[in-house]
Amino acid sequence: MTSTPYSPKIIVCESDGAAAAIVADLYADLLRDKPAAVLGLATGGTPTATYREFVRRYQQGDVSFARASSFNLDEYVGLSADHPQSFCYFMRQHLFDHVDLSADRANVPSGDAIDADAEARRYEEAIASSGGIDLQLLGIGHNGHIAFNEPGSARNSRTRVVDLTDETIRNNARFFDSIDQVPTTAITMGVGTILEARRIVLLATGADKSEAVAAAAEGSVSEAVPASLLRHHSEVTFVLDRAAASGLRSATG
Ligand code: GLP
Numbered sequence: 094m095t096s097t098p099y100s101p102k103i104i105v106c107e108s109d110g111a112a113a114a115i116v117a118d119l120y121a122d123l124l125r126d127k128p129a130a131v132l133g134l135a136t137g138g139t140p141t142a143t144y145r146e147f148v149r150r151y152q153q154g155d156v157s158f159a160r161a162s163s164f165n166l167d168e169y170v171g172l173s174a175d176h177p178q179s180f181c182y183f184m185r186q187h188l189f190d191h192v193d194l195s196a197d198r199a200n201v202p203s204g205d206a207i208d209a210d211a212e213a214r215r216y217e218e219a220i221a222s223s224g225g226i227d228l229q230l231l232g233i234g235h236n237g238h239i240a241f242n243e244p245g246s247a248r249n250s251r252t253r254v255v256d257l258t259d260e261t262i263r264n265n266a267r268f269f270d271s272i273d274q275v276p277t278t279a280i281t282m283g284v285g286t287i288l289e290a291r292r293i294v295l296l297a298t299g300a301d302k303s304e305a306v307a308a309a310a311e312g313s314v315s316e317a318v319p320a321s322l323l324r325h326h327s328e329v330t331f332v333l334d335r336a337a338a339s340g341l342r343s344a345t346g
Contacts, residue, residue, distance in 0.1 A: 133229030162198035250283030307340035
């Protein structure tokens, strides 16, 4: 795949807390302008500080999710919504149980659907019927994955069932009692699904993400680094702390 005209806007923050505040500002501004906005949400260790910030602002009366809806990026196949390591459980624990987002508009793929392929198709259609995602939050994997789109994922891929790489399974084992408990497949929004969001914010913190961030922002645009495919989109912001930005040739503050 050849290069594209777009470069992500890059915001480098002094700390991960400052980065979380910037992302929370983007969502709060959106919800003020469009209270019924469709929010794209992510899991992982990185966004937890952002969700704490959402909850704090909600408790202070600065932001309301009452008319909003949300779609999470992904879910492990085989885990029910009540499984403590499911992404649905994670979202309830970190956000949904603490704000006024209506439970029936907080969407996460059903990991325990009898037919996971059908669930992936249903999820893709639900995103389209909602009118599309206004602002999608992403993290990034060490191998450049976004959501569970592992290297090799097609630029036009849709929500589907995928196999996780050994590296991703190893990385995510920290959330489970043992590596054997980490599911090996997941339902994930596709790269093409993500690229249809009106705006995208990729949040990365910590030096261990610096290589993946540099490859995504400044390397070749290639399916080998799924996050680099975000450069097909004109409205992408990378919000980074200094450590995650340390591999960039051209970081601006
Ligand atoms: C998982 C999720 C991704 C997330 C990545 C990095 O694989 N599917 O959406 O970006 O982990 O997570 P962390 O923020 O914990 O580094």
